[in-house]
Amino acid sequence: MRSFLKPLWAAALLFPLQAAMAQTPVYLDDSKPIEDRVEDALSRMTLEEKVALCHAQSKFSSAGVPRLGLPENWMTDGPHGIRPEVAWDEWVQAGWTNDSCMAFPALTCLAATWNPDMSLRYGRAIGEEARYRNKNVLLGPGVNIYRTPLNGRNFEYMGEDPYLASEMVVPYIQGVQSCGVAACVKHFALNNQEYDRFGVDVEVSDRALYEIYLPAFKAAVQRGEAWAIMGSYNLYRGQHCCHNQRLLNDILRGEWGFDGVVVSDWGGVHNTREAAYNGLDMEFGTGTDGLSVSASDAYNHYFLARPFLEQIKAGVIPESVVDGKVRNILRMMFRTTMNPNRPYGSFEDPAHGEAARQIAEEGIVLLQNRDNTLPIRLEKTRKILVVGENAIKMMTVGGGSSSLKAQYEISPLDGLRARVGSAAEVVYARGYVGNIDGSYNGVVSKVDLSESRSADELLAEAVALARESDYVIFVGGLNKNSHQDCEGGDRYDYGLPYNQDRLIEALAEINPRTVVVLVSGNSVAMPWADRVGAIVEGWYCGSEAGHALAAVLVGDVNPSGKLPFTMCTRLEDYHAHALNDSLVYPGVNHREVYKDDIFVGYRWSDKQKKNHRPLFCFGHGLSYTTFEYGKAVLDRKQMTEADSLRVCVSVKNTGSRAGAEVVQLYVSDLKSSLPRPIKELKGFRKVMLQPGESREVEFVLDRTSLSYFDDAKHAWVAEPGRFEVLIGASAEDIRSRVGFELK
Ligand code: GLC
Numbered sequence: 001m002r003s004f005l006k007p008l009w010a011a012a013l014l015f016p017l018q019a020a021m022a023q024t025p026v027y028l029d030d031s032k033p034i035e036d037r038v039e040d041a042l043s044r045m046t047l048e049e050k051v052a053l054c055h056a057q058s059k060f061s062s063a064g065v066p067r068l069g070l071p072e073n074w075m076t077d078g079p080h081g082i083r084p085e086v087a088w089d090e091w092v093q094a095g096w097t098n099d100s101c102m103a104f105p106a107l108t109c110l111a112a113t114w115n116p117d118m119s120l121r122y123g124r125a126i127g128e129e130a131r132y133r134n135k136n137v138l139l140g141p142g143v144n145i146y147r148t149p150l151n152g153r154n155f156e157y158m159g160e161d162p163y164l165a166s167e168m169v170v171p172y173i174q175g176v177q178s179c180g181v182a183a184c185v186k187h188f189a190l191n192n193q194e195y196d197r198f199g200v201d202v203e204v205s206d207r208a209l210y211e212i213y214l215p216a217f218k219a220a221v222q223r224g225e226a227w228a229i230m231g232s233y234n235l236y237r238g239q240h241c242c243h244n245q246r247l248l249n250d251i252l253r254g255e256w257g258f259d260g261v262v263v264s265d266w267g268g269v270h271n272t273r274e275a276a277y278n279g280l281d282m283e284f285g286t287g288t289d290g291l292s293v294s295a296s297d298a299y300n301h302y303f304l305a306r307p308f309l310e311q312i313k314a315g316v317i318p319e320s321v322v323d324g325k326v327r328n329i330l331r332m333m334f335r336t337t338m339n340p341n342r343p344y345g346s347f348e349d350p351a352h353g354e355a356a357r358q359i360a361e362e363g364i365v366l367l368q369n370r371d372n373t374l375p376i377r378l379e380k381t382r383k384i385l386v387v388g389e390n391a392i393k394m395m396t397v398g399g400g401s402s403s404l405k406a407q408y409e410i411s412p413l414d415g416l417r418a419r420v421g422s423a424a425e426v427v428y429a430r431g432y433v434g435n436i437d438g439s440y441n442g443v444v445s446k447v448d449l450s451e452s453r454s455a456d457e458l459l460a461e462a463v464a465l466a467r468e469s470d471y472v473i474f475v476g477g478l479n480k481n482s483h484q485d486c487e488g489g490d491r492y493d494y495g496l497p498y499n500q501d502r503l504i505e506a507l508a509e510i511n512p513r514t515v516v517v518l519v520s521g522n523s524v525a526m527p528w529a530d531r532v533g534a535i536v537e538g539w540y541c542g543s544e545a546g547h548a549l550a551a552v553l554v555g556d557v558n559p560s561g562k563l564p565f566t567m568c569t570r571l572e573d574y575h576a577h578a579l580n581d582s583l584v585y586p587g588v589n590h591r592e593v594y595k596d597d598i599f600v601g602y603r604w605s606d607k608q609k610k611n612h613r614p615l616f617c618f619g620h621g622l623s624y625t626t627f628e629y630g631k632a633v634l635d636r637k638q639m640t641e642a643d644s645l646r647v648c649v650s651v652k653n654t655g656s657r658a659g660a661e662v663v664q665l666y667v668s669d670l671k672s673s674l675p676r677p678i679k680e681l682k683g684f685r686k687v688m689l690q691p692g693e694s695r696e697v698e699f700v701l702d703r704t705s706l707s708y709f710d711d712a713k714h715a716w717v718a719e720p721g722r723f724e725v726l727i728g729a730s731a732e733d734i735r736s737r738v739g740f741e742l743k
Contacts, residue, residue: 028069030340037338038330042323044068050319050326051309055283055302058088062282064333071337073329075184075263075284077401079140079156080104080542082129084405084443089298093405093442101129102352103396103406103542107141108521109363111158111564112539112621114662115686116171118359123175123183125355131179131345136336137228137263138176139184139401143169143216144191144232146565147600148576148585150490152194152483155521155540156402159564160601160618162212163681166219173224180342182332184263185220187232189213189247190594195490195586198267201235202587204594206711207674211598218256227260227332231280233268235590239278242268248279261328266401272303276317280304281325348407353544360541360548362660365561366534366622373513373533375555375624376471381424383469386413387431387462387507389498390519391475394438394445395540398480400487403440406543411447412475412517415546419554424470429462431474434498435481459503466510473553474507476500477520477538485521485540490586494571495525504528517549523567526615537563555624560660560686562621562730566601569615575604602731603677619664619681619730625655625691629663629735632727638741641718647699649727649736653689660688663697663727666734667705670722676708679726701725706742718742 026032027041042050045065052063057072064072077083082101085094102125104110110122130138142153146160158165173183190202190213204213220226229252231242241247242264252258266285269275275283283304300306311317336342346352366374376384391413396406410418417426430451438445451458466472476496478484483491495501508514508531515534518524529535536559541548551557571577575596576585584595599607602618630650639645651663665683669676683699706723707716720742728734 054304075137076135081404100407106155106540109539112561113362120171123172127176127179128345130181132347147192149523155485162215165216170224182227184228186230191232199590210709243274243278357544365537366559368535385469388475389434410546415550419550431462472514477518558659567616606678617732625659632736645701652694666726668724
């Protein structure tokens with residue numbers, strides 16, 4: 001080609017390319033604001049493409065817009081780890097061999113750390129695993145309030161107090177979303193039991209709704225800026241929560257300004273009209289009108305699929321309704337899959353195991369330690385007996401949708417053996433047989449729990465060995481089998497199952513250094529509490545459970561966990577059960593009335609007579625060292641609504657080893673025109689102190705710390721009058737109190 005022609009040819013070729021480049025569509029230009037990209041993408045979509053975004057295309061995914069290069073949305077359970085891949089339209093495993101995850105501790109354990117830094121760490125680690133597995137929505141965390149100790153899913157949530165759950169859920173969400181994965185906080189709302197979960201219609205006062213059951217969701221949305229939220233199965237005011245006008249449109253969108261996506265629980269959608277108008281964006285898990293779920297076009301039968309499309313085409317439902325949903329879904333996509341700056345995540349990452357272990361170590365609660373039974377003094381120990389099925393039973397398998405296929409799970413027995421090594425002999429006795437099943441959706445526990453001996457033989461063996469051992473570590477509690485700590489059903493009673501009480505008493509009779517470790521997510525009756533040396537709440541700690549528990553038992557780690565819920569002596573000491581009214585729990589003919597109202601947990605037990613005090617109260621947890629508190633000092637004796645109040649208190653480690661203490665601040669409104677709890681948690685700080693070290697801890701209170709929700713005014717009210725600040729090491733162990741006036 002003549003040399004002078006080349007530039008002309010080049011220009012002729014380049015120009016259209018440049019022109020094309022110059023026309024990069026706004027939705028594909030990540031330098032443009034997300035809202036512009038949303039509008040541009042929406043404007044390019046057909047009605048069919050819009051409707052397809054609003055419902056599942058498989059068990060855990062929904063369509064993207066292939067024509068426009070907009071990817072699919074992939075959801076994954078759950079709050080404690082990334083669920084193994086399931087087949088397209090099945091619950092059973094897809095049979096992948098590269099999807100074994102880190103099993104993090106249950107969220108009750110995370111809440112028991114009372115350490116928001118641990119929440120952030122947790123969210124980042126689980127977010128990295130979700131990101132690596134190319135899931136852009138994590139179906140968690142759960143923050144339903146612990147109202148009854150029988151609720152099968154309390155282990156997935158963050159306890160009884162709205163302030164603690166709020167403070168602990170926000171960093172988890174921030175951590176997950178820092179990985180470019182949407183957290184989907186659940187189950188919104190009033191899903192406080194598993195009994196009749198698909199059909200129970202909850203009645204609750206606005207005071208209890210706004211003061212107890214909504215705050216953690218509000219914090220998740222407003223402070224955590226959650227990109228997604230999951231509606232719950234139950235009903236509220238006669239409407240299913242997955243398409244509930246008041247919860248989703250009036251409160252979530254209207255009052256809280258939520259701009260994310262509302263996802264249904266799986267099978268939580270019941271009709272097209274409500275799903276269209278009452279705030280739902282994405283429908284998952286619907287049974288398809290009697291069609292078998294494997295029917296080829298089953299997903300077209302979803303309420304937000306063909307029926308929705310046809311009603312829009314017929315002009316029955318305006319297209320603006322689907323546009324509103326698609327905007328929310330596209331916004332989530334531009335925050336996740338369409339964000340080119342997302343990190344890449346990681347999997348099988350030792351840092352995740354490290355995080356899981358530290359969260360577990362900080363969450364384990366030392367409930368009782370008579371005569372300093374713990375820590376185990378290895379140098380003076382010849383033989384340790386470990387007793388109980390939960391010392392060997394896998395707990396990462398089962399429990400419902402939070403069940404996992406973990407890369408590994410260190411059992412309490414393995415953890416203790418690894419830690420003790422040759423320093424002492426560690427022997428094991430089964431002690432009792434609980435539930436030998438350990439499989440879920442095709443993931444099978446690797447431990448063979450079969451046992452032929454009788455209960456008496458097992459007890460006799462354990463007692464004989466206890467006689468000759470320096471320590472007896474009983475590892476029992478509940479498990480992830482149905483009607484224990486498991487989705488889909490509540491527990492039938494408050495006591496330990498499988499006759500564990502008889503065995504614990506027999507062991508304690510023989511050996512005063514009997515330690516009871518409860519592996520559980522709920523409180524249980526402990527009739528043997530005053531006969532055993534130590535009691536430890538070991539939670540479900542996931543992959544690193546055995547290492548963390550052993551570290552606490554031998555004293556490598558000084559326990560610092562505090563209870564996120566009240567442990568009463570008897571079931572009827574819980575308000576929901578004290579009223580002895582089936583309407584209050586578990587409901588009658590699909591109707592349940594929360595007559596316990598705002599007096600849940602310590603808010604109830606504070607009002608009880610001395611002889612009904614909790615066995616172990618909210619915020620309780622012992623240490624291997626001791627702490628002394630100074631007097632709480634306020635920076636003012638009077639404040640107005642506009643002011644903030646500074647509270648300072650010193651805390652000193654008066655023992656011989658380093659340890660962390662959770663300084664708790666409660667507020668008491670001494671005189672109010674509406675009934676209020678005696679005190680309410682409004683601040684906490686976890687401080688690590690060396691022996692002899694003292695630290696000034698400062699809290700800042702404002703009107704929100706003093707307010708109650710006035711349902712008549714539909715507003716938060718800080719009522720002038722006398723208040724008290726109570727500083728405590730737990731709800732019952734108040735170390736200092738000081739009054740002030742709100743003018
Ligand atoms: C389950 C649970 C929900 C879970 C979903 C998907 O029924 O209620 O927490 O995320 O369905 O498995």
